[in-house]
Amino acid sequence: xxxxxxxxxxxxxxxxxxxxxxxxxxxxxxxxxxxxxxxxxxxxxxxxxxxxxxxxxxxxxxxxxxxxxxxxxxxxxxxxxxxxxxxxxxxxxxxxxxxxxxxxxxxxxxxxxxxxxxxxxxxxxxxxxxxxxxxxxxxxxxxxxxxxxxxxxxxxxxxxxxxxxxxxxxxxxxxxxxxxxxxxxxxxxxxxxxxxxxxxxxxxxxxxxxxxxxxxxxxxxxxxxxxxxxxxxxxxxxxxxxxxxxxxxxxxxxxxxxxxxxxxxxxxxxxxxxxxxxxxxxxxxxxxxxxxxxxxxxxxxxxxxxxxxxxxxxxxxxxxxxxxxxxxxxxxxxxxxxxxxx
Amino acid sequence: xxxxxxxxxxxxxxxxxxxxxxxxxxxxxxxxxxxxxxxxxxxxxxxxxxxxxxxxxxxxxxxxxxxxxxxxxxxxxxxxxxxxxxxxxxxxxxxxxxxxxxxxxxxxxxxxxxxxxxxxxxxxxxxxxxxxxxxxxxxxxxxxxxxxxxxxxxxxxxxxxxxxxxxxxxxxxxxxxxxxxxxxxxxxxxxxxxxxxxxxxxxxxxxxxxxxxxxxxxxxxxxxxxxxxxxxxxxxxxxxxxxxxxxxxxxxxxxxxxxxxxxxxxxxxxxxxxxxx
Numbered sequence: 001x002x003x004x005x006x007x008x009x010x011x012x013x014x015x016x017x018x019x020x021x022x023x024x025x026x027x028x029x030x031x032x033x034x035x036x037x038x039x040x041x042x043x044x045x046x047x048x049x050x051x052x053x054x055x056x057x058x059x060x061x062x063x064x065x066x067x068x069x070x071x072x073x074x075x076x077x078x079x080x081x082x083x084x085x086x087x088x089x090x091x092x093x094x095x096x097x098x099x100x101x102x103x104x105x106x107x108x109x110x111x112x113x114x115x116x117x118x119x120x121x122x123x124x125x126x127x128x129x130x131x132x133x134x135x136x137x138x139x140x141x142x143x144x145x146x147x148x149x150x151x152x153x154x155x156x157x158x159x160x161x162x163x164x165x166x167x168x169x170x171x172x173x174x175x176x177x178x179x180x181x182x183x184x185x186x187x188x189x190x191x192x193x194x195x196x197x198x199x200x201x202x203x204x205x206x207x208x209x210x211x212x213x214x215x216x217x218x219x220x221x222x223x224x225x226x227x228x229x230x231x232x233x234x235x236x237x238x239x240x241x242x243x244x245x246x247x248x249x250x251x252x253x254x255x256x257x258x259x260x261x262x263x264x265x266x267x268x269x270x271x272x273x274x275x276x277x278x279x280x281x282x283x284x285x286x287x288x289x290x291x292x293x294x295x296x297x298x299x300x301x302x303x304x305x306x307x308x309x310x311x312x313x314x315x316x317x318x319x320x321x322x323x324x325x326x327x328x329x330x331x332x333x334x335x336x337x338x339x340x341x342x
Numbered sequence: 343x344x345x346x347x348x349x350x351x352x353x354x355x356x357x358x359x360x361x362x363x364x365x366x367x368x369x370x371x372x373x374x375x376x377x378x379x380x381x382x383x384x385x386x387x388x389x390x391x392x393x394x395x396x397x398x399x400x401x402x403x404x405x406x407x408x409x410x411x412x413x414x415x416x417x418x419x420x421x422x423x424x425x426x427x428x429x430x431x432x433x434x435x436x437x438x439x440x441x442x443x444x445x446x447x448x449x450x451x452x453x454x455x456x457x458x459x460x461x462x463x464x465x466x467x468x469x470x471x472x473x474x475x476x477x478x479x480x481x482x483x484x485x486x487x488x489x490x491x492x493x494x495x496x497x498x499x500x501x502x503x504x505x506x507x508x509x510x511x512x513x514x515x516x517x518x519x520x521x522x523x524x525x526x527x528x529x530x531x532x533x534x535x536x537x538x539x540x541x542x543x544x545x546x547x548x549x550x551x552x553x554x555x556x557x558x559x560x561x562x563x564x565x566x567x568x569x570x571x572x573x574x575x576x577x578x579x580x581x582x583x584x585x586x587x588x589x590x591x592x593x594x595x596x597x598x599x600x601x602x603x604x605x606x607x608x609x610x611x612x613x614x615x616x617x618x619x
Contacts (some may be wrong), residue, residue, distance in 0.1 A: 029613065064614070072446050074611045092452035100450060105443020105617065109372070111379040116372075123368040124451045126361060152379070168447070 017084055019097075019176050019208035020046040020069060025078035027064050027232075038064040040232040041077070046225075048175070051202045051209040053223030053240070055216065055320055061232040062212040063103055066180045069210065070100050082176060096125055099169030103180040103212070107165035110154035114145050114164045117153060121168040132171060139167040143197070159190025166197060176208045177201060183215055191215075198222055220244075220316035228323050236323050240316070247319040251312035252292050254282040257305040267295065279307055365453035369461020370468070376435070377469045387430075388423065388473045392480070395419045398541055411542070413487050417567045418539035420474040421502050421560035425538075426531045427470035428463070428510020433517040433527050435462065440518070446616045455607045456600055459514065463507050470506070495570040498579060501588050502563025508595025509534070509559035515603035518610055539564045559595065562588040 022044040028037045039061040046052050054062050067073040069080055071087045071094065080087040085094035101107055108117045115136060122132030140146045143163045148156070153164050162182065169177060179198065183191040195218055201207040202222070213219050219226065226243050228236040236243065257279045267273070268291050272283040282299075284292060292309070299306060314322075377384060399407055399415070439445035448458055482489065513530065517523045537544065537555040544555040544565060555561045566579040566588055579585040610616045 067446070067614070067617075070446070070450055072449055072611060072616050073614050074608075095450045096452065098450065100447070102443055102446060102617070105446065107443050107447055109376065109444055110442070111376055112372070116375055120368060120372050121447065123364065124448065124453060126365070126452050128364070 018045045018081075019048045019050070019083060020044070020210065021079075021081040022065075022069070023079050023081075025065070025068060025080060026076050027061075027068060027073060028076045037232050039068070039075075042232075042234055043078075044227065044234065044237070046208060046210065048208055049202070049206045050225060051198075051211060051223050052225045052227060053219035054210060054212045054227050054229060055219055056212075056229035057324065060229040062229055063180055064232075065229070066100070066102070066178050066210065066212060069178060070098060070102075071095055096172065097174055098176045098178055099172065099174040100178040101162070101165045101169050101180065101182050102178075103184060106153075106161070108153055108161070108168050110161070111152055113150045113152055114140060114156075114167070115149040117164060117168055118171050122171040125172045127172060135171060135173065136167075139170060143167055143193075157190070159186050159193065162186055162190065162194060163197075166194060170201075175206075176210070178210045180212050181214070182211070183213060183218060191218075195222065216315070216317040216320055226316065228320060230324055243319060244313055244316065247314050247322060249312050249314055250286050250288060252284040252287055253308075253310050253312060254284070254292075254295065254299070255307040255309075256280050256282070256299055257307055260302075260304065266298065271295070361452070362457055365451070365457050366461040366464065369453070369458050370464040373435070373462050373465020374468055377431070377465065384427075384469065384473065387427075388477060391419070391423060391426070392477055395540065402542065407485055409485065409487060412481070412485060413489065414543045414568050415540055416478065416481055416487065417571075418543075418560070418564040419481075420478050421506055421564050422531075422535050422538055422540050423474045423477055424467075424470035424503060425506035425509050425534050425560050427473060428466045428507050429513045429527050429531055431469060432462065432466050432510040432514030433523050436514050436517040437521075437523065440616065441618050443617060449607075449611075449616060455604055459511065459600070459603050462514070463511050466510055467503065467507055470510075471503070490571055490573055492570050492573065494574075494576040495567050497576055498563055498566030498570060498585060498588060501585075501592050502560055502567060505563050505588065505592040505595060506560050508592055508599050511599030512595060512602060515599050515606055518603065518606035518615070534559055534561075537561060539568075543568065556587065557591075559591075562591055 022042050025039060025042040025044075026037065027039040028035050030036055042061075042065065054065065056062050064073060068075050069082070069087070071080075071091055074088075080094075082094045082097040085097060087094045109120070112120070118136035118139065119129065119132055122136065123129065137146070140149050143166070145160060145163060145167070148160075153161055156164065166182065169179075177198075182198065183194050186194060198209060198211065199222055202209050202224075209222075211219060211222060220240060223240050225239050226236070227234050238246070255276060259275070260273055260280050260282075267282070268284060268287060270285045271287075272285075274281045274283065282295065284295065287295075296306070296309070395415075399412055402408070402411065436445065439448070449455070451458075453461075481487065509530075513523065513527050516526075520526070535541075537547075537551070537558045538561045539555070544552050544561055547555055556565075562584055566584045569579050569582075569584065570576060576585070579588075607616075
C-alpha cells in the first residue's frame, strides 16, 4: 500500500529541482500493425514558477501529454515527476501537486452548486472541510461567483462554469496548474477573465503553469516558454522571446520625420514608402543588414531625420505555422537554455 | 522564484484509516447530493416500479390482491428497488462522469479507485434503501399486510442488501469498459425482476428454473428473508443451504465488482478511456 500523507506536500512547492520532469515519455495506443504513437520520447523539464505553452495541431499529442502528467493515462515509456514525486510510484503525493482543467470536459458536477463542488474537490484531495471553506470563499469571491455560490453550476453561463472549473483546480492551492484549452468555447469577455486569472496565477502566486491552447496570441501573451509538438514529438522548445527572435524576418521598417518628397532615390527593389502620420515609413520586405545601412546612408544624405529602425518580429502564429511546415528548420534547443528537444 | 502557498495544500495529520474514511464519506456525500438533485426522477422511477408490481399482482390474483402472495413477493420488490437503483444509478453515474470529465478529475486524488467506488456504492445504498423503505411502508400499510418482523430476518436482510449492492457495483464497474452498458443493465434488471421472486416466490418455479433463479442477484436473500419471517429460525436457512449460498453469492458479487472496477480503471488509464470515447 502506498504511504499517504506522511509529509506536507506543500513543502514540495519550494523543493529544489524542477516542478515537472518528463523523461523519455512516450505513449502508444494499440499493438502491432495498428499501434499508434501519440507521444514519442519526450523529455522536458519545467522549472518552478514557469508558464510553458504546449502548442501543436489537433492530434499532436498535447492532451495525451497533459493527461499523462495528471496520471490519467499510463505512459508506455519514460517517467514523470511532479515536485520530485514520481507519478507512477508516488501517485498520492504527485497528484496533490497539481490542479487541472481538461479540454472538452465539464470538469465539475453541473447538478451541484459551485460551493458544493469546491467542498467536494477540496476534500477529494484529502483536505478537511475547515481547511477548504476559507479558500473556497476567497476563490468564489475573487472570481465573482460568491453571490451565486449556491446555484447549480448547470444554471451558469459557459464562462462562469469554466470559472468554477478553474476554482476547483485551485481549491487545494496546488503549485502546478495544468490547463488544457482553458478558453475553448468561451466568449471574448469570459476568455479574457480566464486569461487574466492565468496571468495572475503565474505572476502573483508563482504557480507553474502548463498551458495548451489553439489561441496563439493567448499563449504568446502568457507563456514564458513555448514547446511546439508535432506528431508526438517536440520540434521546438525555447523561451518565447527567443523563439520569436530566432524567427525574426529580414523585414525592416524605417521611420523618418516629414515626407521623402522624392529626396531619396534608388531604394532596393520591393521597398515601399508609406505616409505615417506626420512622418514617413519605409518598408524593406527582404533586406540584409548591408541593404538597411545603405538605405540609412541615403536618408542621411538627403537630410531626412531618422525616427526609428525596427526589424519586424513575427507573431507566434506565424512562427508556429512555419515550424509545423518546416520542422527540419526548427530552432535548436541547446541554445534555448531551459528546454530540450528529443 | 518562491512559491506562494498561503492556503493549506493537504492535511498532514490523521491516520490512513481516518483519511480513507473521510474520502469514502466525501464520495457518499456527493452521491447523496446528486441523488437529491434528481429526486423527482427517483420518485417517478419508484412509482413506475410500484405500479408494475401492483399490476402484476392484480393480474396473478385475477383482479384481486392475494395477500399471502404479496407478503412473500413484497420483499422481492424491495430487493429489486435496491438492486435496480444500484445498477441503473451506479452505471449511469459512471457513464455521466466519463462524459462530463469528472471521473478524470476524481482520479487526481489520493483516494484510490476502490475507496471512491465504495463511497459511490454507499450513496446508492442510501438512495435504494430510502426508496425500498417508503415502498415497503406504503404497501404493508396500504394492504394491511401482516409481517412477523423476526430478528433472525436481519441477517439475510443485510446480506440481501450487500448482494444487491454487489450487483450494482459490478454493472458500474463494467460501465468503465463498456460504453453501451445501459441496454445490458436493463436486461439484467428485468431478469432480477422476473426471477428474483417479485412476481411469484421462486419456490414455486419448476426445478430447473428455481436452480437458475438462485444465481440471480437478491433471489436467495429474498428466499431466506421469507423463511425467517415465516417464523423459521435462522438455522433453517443455513441447513437448507440458502444462507451459505447467499453469503457466497454476495461475497463473490462484491469482490467481482471491486476487482472489475480496479481492472477497468487501469485499462482505461492505459487506453485513455477515462474521458469520452
